[in-house]
Amino acid sequence: MKKHQLTLVAIQEEYLSTISKQVREIVGDLIEIRETTVKKLTRELVHPGETLLLSGDFIVQLVKPFLPDGVTCIIAKRGLNFVNLKELLSLPKGRKCLVVNDTRRNTHETVEALKEIVFEHQFYPYEPDQPLPDNIDYVVTPGEEQLIPGGSPKVIDIGPRVLDLDTLLEVSKHFGLTGHSSLLVKRYMKSLVSLSQEKQTYSPAHVHAENTMEKKANYFFADVVAKSPSMVSVLNMAQKLAKTDSPVHLYGDTGTGKSMLAQAIHNGSHVRGGPYLSVNCAARSGDTLEKELFGTENDQGVSPGLFEYANGGTLCIEEVNELSASGQSRLLQIFEEKRVTRIGGSLSTPVNIRVITTSSTDLSALAKKGTFRRDLYYHLSALAINIPSLCERTEDIPFLIDHYLKQHLGKTDLTITHDAMQTLIHYSWPGNVRELYNVVSHLACLDEKTVDSSALPLNVKKEEQEKRFHHHFAQQIDEKQIIQKIEEHGFLEESLEILRIFERGKRVHTSFGRLAVKKILNERGFKLSEQQLRLRLEVLHELGLLNVRQGRSGTTISRKGEQFLKKIEAMLKA
Ligand SMILES: Nc1ncnc2c1ncn2[C@@H]1O[C@H](COP(=O)(O)OP(=O)(O)OP(=O)(O)O)[C@@H](O)[C@H]1O
Numbered sequence: 384m385k386k387h388q389l390t391l392v393a394i395q396e397e398y399l400s401t402i403s404k405q406v407r408e409i410v411g412d413l414i415e416i417r418e419t420t421v422k423k424l425t426r427e428l429v430h431p432g433e434t435l436l437l438s439g440d441f442i443v444q445l446v447k448p449f450l451p452d453g454v455t456c457i458i459a460k461r462g463l464n465f466v467n468l469k470e471l472l473s474l475p476k477g478r479k480c481l482v483v484n485d486t487r488r489n490t491h492e493t494v495e496a497l498k499e500i501v502f503e504h505q506f507y508p509y510e511p512d513q514p515l516p517d518n519i520d521y522v523v524t525p526g527e528e529q530l531i532p533g534g535s536p537k538v539i540d541i542g543p544r545v546l547d548l549d550t551l552l553e554v555s556k557h558f559g560l561t562g563h564s565s566l567l568v569k570r571y572m573k574s575l576v577s578l579s580q581e582k583q584t585y586s587p588a589h590v591h592a593e594n595t596m597e598k599k600a601n602y603f604f605a606d607v608v609a610k611s612p613s614m615v616s617v618l619n620m621a622q623k624l625a626k627t628d629s630p631v632h633l634y635g636d637t638g639t640g641k642s643m644l645a646q647a648i649h650n651g652s653h654v655r656g657g658p659y660l661s662v663n664c665a666a667r668s669g670d671t672l673e674k675e676l677f678g679t680e681n682d683q684g685v686s687p688g689l690f691e692y693a694n695g696g697t698l699c700i701e702e703v704n705e706l707s708a709s710g711q712s713r714l715l716q717i718f719e720e721k722r723v724t725r726i727g728g729s730l731s732t733p734v735n736i737r738v739i740t741t742s743s744t745d746l747s748a749l750a751k752k753g754t755f756r757r758d759l760y761y762h763l764s765a766l767a768i769n770i771p772s773l774c775e776r777t778e779d780i781p782f783l784i785d786h787y788l789k790q791h792l793g794k795t796d797l798t799i800t801h802d803a804m805q806t807l808i809h810y811s812w813p814g815n816v817r818e819l820y821n822v823v824s825h826l827a828c829l830d831e832k833t834v835d836s837s838a839l840p841l842n843v844k845k846e847e848q849e850k851r852f853h854h855h856f857a858q859q860i861d862e863k864q865i866i867q868k869i870e871e872h873g874f875l876e877e878s879l880e881i882l883r884i885f886e887r888g889k890r891v892h893t894s895f896g897r898l899a900v901k902k903i904l905n906e907r908g909f910k911l912s913e914q915q916l917r918l919r920l921e922v923l924h925e926l927g928l929l930n931v932r933q934g935r936s937g938t939t940i941s942r943k944g945e946q947f948l949k950k951i952e953a954m955l956k957a
Pocket residue numbers: 422587606607608609635636637638639640641642643644743783816817820
């Protein structure tokens with residue numbers, strides 16, 4: 384057992400996962416690291432004498448009510464990941480860079496850090512309510528590229544901010560590890576390299592990777608905020624199903640409350656006295672997951688799986704669509720026979736268990752495609768509940784905000800202005816209730832009595848911001864110049880066709896990968912190699928006509944691209 388223990392606390396799961404990866408990489412062999420979001424913090428979690436590393440001074444007031452006496456809090460400082468500054472440093476001196484980050488506080492912190500280190504250029508904070516500086520050459524963002532609308536000048540992504548070296552040294556001093564300083568600094572450098580290599584796009588699987596198993600059902604039906612008719616009917620249905628023994632399938636977008644509802648179902652069922660275990664299939668490789676779920680039996684001995692551990696209680700299998708074909712058939716067998724056979728074993732053990740499965744993809748589509756077993760799908764879909772996305776039940780938004788402010792964050796006196804509330808209600812909430820909680824905690828930390836629109840994080844104000852950006856940089860769109868640039872490479876027709884594909888895609892909310900674009904181009908008579916297509920996409924991206932993003936959102940046409948295409952089509956028609 385390690386001598387020291389450090390608990391990391393942050394508001395946002397994404398940032399918690401970044402710093403946790405970094406801290407583990409540096410001192411994971413010397414200090415036992417635990418992590419929790421502020422929301423999951425309970426009085427039982429922290430013991431007297433423990434050390435917490437808080438992700439910022441603004442969360443001190445949020446965590447205080449949960450801390451016993453004698454706890455040490457170290458406040459983490461965020462720094463730039465130097466490894467990602469290469470592009471910025473290679474520019475000719477004196478560039479004017481606009482810095483875009485998610486909140487006003489973070490934007491200013493990033494500007495200060497950049498001014499201090501990259502003094503060769505000028506940096507300006509992007510403030511939605513202030514006029515934009517003229518003649519901006521670049522937009523710089525620490526991993527928030529999705530906040531930058533198309534039509535802006537070239538974007539340089541310097542990657543998410545990381546733990547500052549000072550913070551690491553403070554931690555090492557606190558635990559009496561100063562003798563290891565030189566080693567820790569080397570490991571710190573290494574962690575910057577490894578963090579810079581992975582694109583930090585948000586994915587629930589990534590976030591849950593370290594923390595894949597929930598061992599307690601903390602939520603009850605009374606905790607679920609449901610005011611909209613669709614959520615009220617979800618809640619009624621869940622309460623009814625909780626009383627049965629049948630498997631329940633919950634599906635809905637990320638952050639809509641599937642895990643929460645699964646726990647509430649367990650606590651409202653007759654097996655509530657039994658164990659509650661939950662496992663996320665997306666966070667485990669096929670083999671490991673199957674061993675974990677069904678157990679193993681071989682010469683080395685017998686190791687029971689989660690089905691046996693959860694016997695007499697509930698097992699929640701999250702992202703069940705990620706289960707391998709053999710995992711699916713084993714699960715089906717359990718449903719049909721109520722017995723589990725360990726991997727490598729020959730005898731089966733009876734299990735009396737309530738199974739809840741969740742998915743964020745529509746299983747019926749997967750079953751139709753053949754990637755999910757139909758027979759298993761029929762078992763799961765018999766009692767399925769669809770949790771609507773937050774933007775489909777906007778009536779819940781003010782109640783959720785009020786609930787979080789008062790019940791979780793102890794802010795009884797904070798007023799949100801009518802305009803700000805309207806912006807929150809009309810925002811699209813891609814991260815659903817999880818994102819809403821993050822936004823509300825951000826507002827709670829501002830230490831203001833009244834919150835108006837200007838205090839909202841940038842992603843929430845994005846639509847408004849897009850218009851402003853667009854207006855500002857639209858004047859810079861000169862289609863003749865763009866045509867000239869594309870023609871320098873000699874592929875205007877293909878580029879227009881590529882833009883048409885993405886423009887159509889945007890209209891029907893579909894994004895295309897490179898292979899799909901290549902296939903469509905081929906059908907339209909443009910035979911390009913992958914290399915040729917990549918080059919064209921790069922040029923279109925450089926010109927700000929396409930937004931190239933990692934992860935689910937893929938490549939999309941930018942506003943500037945749409946405008947350019949519209950003008951060219953009009954010119955071609957004339
Ligand atoms: N109706 C609700 N009332 C109160 N809190 C909610 C509600 N729905 C979700 N939450 C909160 O939002 C957060 C995200 O919910 P949860 O983890 O259950 O989502 P999920 O659908 O399982 O997400 P993922 O698919 O990404 O794992 C949790 O902290 C949960 O407590």
